[in-house]
Amino acid sequence: MKTAIIYATRSGTAEKCSAKISEMLSGESTVVNIKKVSSPDLSGYDSVIVGASIRIGKVQKEISEFVQKNLETLKAKRLGVFLCMGAGEENFNEYLSQNFPKEFLDKCKSKGFFGGEFNLERLGFLSKMMLKAASKGKPQPHIIPGNIDRFVKDFED
Known part of the structure; x- marks a missing residue:
């Protein structure tokens, strides 16, 4: 099975998780x-995993546009979707549902919440300052490796 893992990231967490998934897939x-390849050719792939990070409740516009533009092609493939976010799994x-069409989500074999992390080196000055102020005294988010393991297992079953 050939899988395309299509992702967008702001601070690098979705990129890190995409690489981990790629290593784990059989x-x-x-x-x-x-953001670098805006129209990937999906014709040579049996399956597609879409990954993004959440910022102020939204995924990157490039991911939203990619899914909308390729919805019919995507629905014909084995699908998975994951989110990286500092907010808790309850969200x-x-x-x-706020960021992806229902018909896309209904076709996803696996959906993953991978947690998140703050990579301050990849953020601009204003984002750094806002993040530091908002997170002061709170536990820092982290990637949840067990959720990535479960996602890959569910996707391949």
Whole structure:
């Protein structure tokens, strides 16, 4: 099985998770940053995993546009979707439904909440300052490796 892992990231967490998924999949996989390759050719793939991070309740517009533009092609493939976010897992389904069409989500074999992390080196000055102020005294979010493992297992079953 050939899998395309299409992702968008702001601070690098979705990129890191995409690479981890690629390592774990049993078949051949290609990792594509949608911000660098805006129209990947999906014809050679049996399956597609879409990954994004959440910022102020939204995924990156490149991911939204990619799914909308390729919805019919995507629905003919094995699908998975994951989100990286600092908010708790209790918000996961809400963010999925706010950001992706129902017919896309209904076709996804696997849906993953991978947690999140703050990579301050990849953020601009204003984003850094806002993040530091908002997170002061709160536990820091982190990637949840067990959720990635479960996602890959569910996707391949």
